[in-house]
Amino acid sequence: MGGLSGREFESPHLQKGIAMPRQTDVRVQKTKERLSASLLSLLKEKSIEKVSICEICNRAGVNRNTFYSHYSDIKELLAEIEGGFMEEIISSIAISKNTVESVEDLFLLILDIVESNQDMCTLLFSDNGDKNFLHNILMFAMPSAIQNWMAELGISEDDATLLYYFVMGGAVHTLEAYVKKGISLSKKDLASKLNDMVMKAQEALSISKN
Template identity: 35%
Template structure:
């Protein structure tokens, strides 16, 4: 009986998450009601409130789940130091490509700006560490540099996923481009 209940809970949470993401692709979180979510997910309002306090709580849980999943996904890989940033960037882009609609929605103007901050933090942790290894920069300069590089990378990724990623560059090509920009800056245009 317990397994059946667990499956129902998982299913309910899944359809509520999918419904919220679908609605977020059309309008801001402040314009989405619990009633509307429940109608789309075909669940009772009382069932909704068993799992979440409101639509903002649901959105936060979705973002936390993605951040945790992304951290686990990226942590499952080990790379040699020379190729770490390129390969880690490629793995991050593959992860995003596989969940393109979710990322398009959460990073669009209707999404929660804190999700982009979470994404930048994860990217900073996984992409920047070896770029800065051995650099003779003060800690505050490293912080500014990593913020600059990762913010640029996140905006490039947003541009990339805004359209059909299969038509544009592959995750490998985008990883090479992002790393080229990060490592060479404007000098890569010469």
């Protein structure tokens, strides 16, 4: 999947509005997969600022012209990788929305996604990763969480929004610790404890308004 797409593969066929042969599409996709794998491999060794296009191409077995036919720079390639991962997450949340009936269910869903993409999440939480990525995931889940909390906790939209921002700040660091094996709890137990914390925060919010 691709989220933030790179520049279109330039071709006279595209310029004329004629569909490219499927064989070419498959070849382009395979090339992009090699470039993505190459970048992710390099990010295990160094920060993105220290990765060069030459290194990516050498490891992927393609030349620089091929790289530039798809991407303007390295960050555009990384954006496409993250966009693809984000699409998978969005699909998972959309498919599961009818079964997410509680705050605990939402946390468990996010933990399932993190565990299913352990390598990607470990990389994103490393010193070479993009720390804003999990924040973006949680922001995507925000509308669903707010609606659930309004219904489940009986609070206003403003209070649910305030509660979500409060919880999100702690959730980012908690999930980071979980990915880095700093928390030995099972997914179920961690989701339950996070749920308890949300309830306590909601109680404190209610008390402060009385």
